[in-house]
Amino acid sequence: MRAVFILAGLVALASMPLLLPSYQLGIASEILIFSVLAMSVNLLAGYAGRTPLCHGAIFGTSTYVVIIAAAAGVPVWAACLLGVAAAGGLSVVFGIIAVRTSGVYFLLLTLALGLIIWGICLRWTGVTGGENGLRGDLRQGWLADSQRLYWLILVVGAVLTFAMWRLVRSPFGLTLRAIKDSPSRMAALGHDVPAHLFAAFVASGLFAGAAGALYALFNDFVSPTTVALPQSVEGLLMAIVGGVGNILGGLVGAFVLIALEQFVSAYTERWLSVLGLTAIAIMLFAPQGLLGLLQRKSQ
Amino acid sequence: MKALELSNVVVRFGALRAVDGASLSLEQGERRAVIGPNGAGKTTLFNAITGVIRPAEGRVVIQGWDGTRASPQARARRGVGRTFQITNLFPELTIAENMRVALRGLTAAKWNFWASDEAGAGRGAIAEALAAARLEGQDEVQVKHLSYGAQRQLELAMALVQKPRLLLLDEPAAGLSPVERGAVADIVRALPRDIAMVLIEHDMDLALGLVDSVTVMHEGRVLLEAAPDQIRGNAQVQEVYLGRAA
Secondary structure (H helix, E strand, O other), X not given: OHHHHHHHHHHHHHOHHHHOOHHHHHHHHHHHHHHHHHHHHHHHHHHHOOOOXXXXXXXXXXXXXXXXXXXXXXXXXXXXXHHHHHXXXXXXXXXXXXXXXXXXXXXXXXXXXXXXXXXXXXXXXXXXXXXXXXXXXXXXXXXXXXXXXHHHHHHHHHHHHHXXXXXXXXXXXXXXXXXXXXXXXXXXXXXXXXXXXXXXXXXXXXXXXXXXXXXXXXXXXXXXXXXOHHHHHHHHHHHHHXXXXXXXXXXXXXXXXXXXXXXXHOOOXXXXXXXXXHHHHHHHHOOOHHHHHHHHHXX | XXXXXXXXEEEEEOOEEEEEEEEEEEOOXXXXXXXXXXXXXXXXXXXXXXXXXXXXXXXEEXXXXXXXXXXXXXXXXXXEEEOOOOOOOOOOOEHHHHHHHHHHOOOHHHHOOOOOOOOOOOHHHHHHHHHHOOOOOOOOOEHHHOOHHHHHHHHHHHHHOOOOOEEEEEOOOOOOOHHHHHHHHHHHHOOOOOOEEEEEOOOHHHHHOOOOEEEEEEOOEEXXXXXXXXXXXXXXXXXXXXXXXX
8 A cells, every 4th residue: 555655646746747847846856855855854854863953054055066066077966976975074074073972962963064075165255155155067968857856856765765764663763763872771782872873873974975966957057155054054944844754754853844835935035934933833733744643643 | 710709999089989899709500689778889790791881900700701891782792781770771762662772782793784773583482572571562662661670571571581690689579569579589490591691689588589698898898708598697797787776
């Protein structure tokens, strides 16, 4: 039954380019990209019990590297791989520093690490273009068509979602959930808690990097805003709104927040306040997120 | 080879010497109770043996291996299993998942990122440990929904599934009803005799009925080592528990 639902969902998503006009298709592409970012945040926040505030920086670093590498003549596919590799490298450094902390210390440490990246992107004008950012030249040839780009994003997003789904249902995923419950017990049972958290951090960073590479293809522009704190907060908020501890929560959260943003901003300039109030309401009345609420209602 | 040898172990918390030069030697298969009033240093001694706390002085030798500076996970891999004074489980996981996490603590299977969590999970060993802890037939129950007594039994099962050579039980019957305490005593009594065991327990009758020897601790020091029969009427033991007669 579940397979039927998944297949139906994929068919529905794949048919979007045939149903939606160009602008709305762009929004759908954005939802898919940010759902991967939110899922990557969810890996740490929902499964390992470590809430990061640096994933916007990891995501945006990949975007920068893709655009810079492509501008230097690297083929687009190779530039994307370089972007993911850069995100992985950054995650290794961040992970080494952060995994021995937990709770508010983890949150603040990852926030600080993200701010460092933002500062570098803002000030290293010769490479990053500073405040003006960098315009890419990626949407050439095959990628110029927004329908094809959407399908590419959908295929990559589906593969990444499947990989994350397998990961959280694997022995490694169970180990993460147990670490979230009791790190001290895990150590007494012979588990190397920091090593597992480090691996989870790097895996999560690679997924965020893949989302960042897709964003480079989609947006063809990057600026310090892409690596700034609000980007990290947005990813986290999407994970929370959709439901932490449920890998598809990221997709639901990205859809709700981006769709709401588009819809509300058409009617009022105070759309950010409306978004904030919506997020507060969800956290108060559905602390397990919208998917958690749905699951509870269906039981 | 001794199962455990502690030599002059000192654990300090600031100016307080919570364990003050404790020495203890345990043969393979021996069962030892560590008793003493509150604050005697029993749990701190456990934490020094399992690596939760590193002693300021002294040596902790496990199965001939010097583990004084080793991490808790390294000691667990050397065959040290433990239960906690306050149950320390994974409440959001089911019994089966708790057991799988315990079993994988000592194997590389925990690093599998792709296979299904339930595949190749040593079902036989898990069933055997759950049976030893009398906790069969509830595999899919979430731990947070278990009674406190059942949680205590699961603590034991999780330690047993790792087939420890040295098992440390920190008040396994604390907070249980008399019936549940009897059940826990039966489970402990039925454990394989080749496992060396150290037991902390405030219920003197229960503790003395389960062990071969007793170490009495007082103010961080080892006051006395004797057989259970010699402990019951010992004046020194009565004095540390009840205070000096006026």
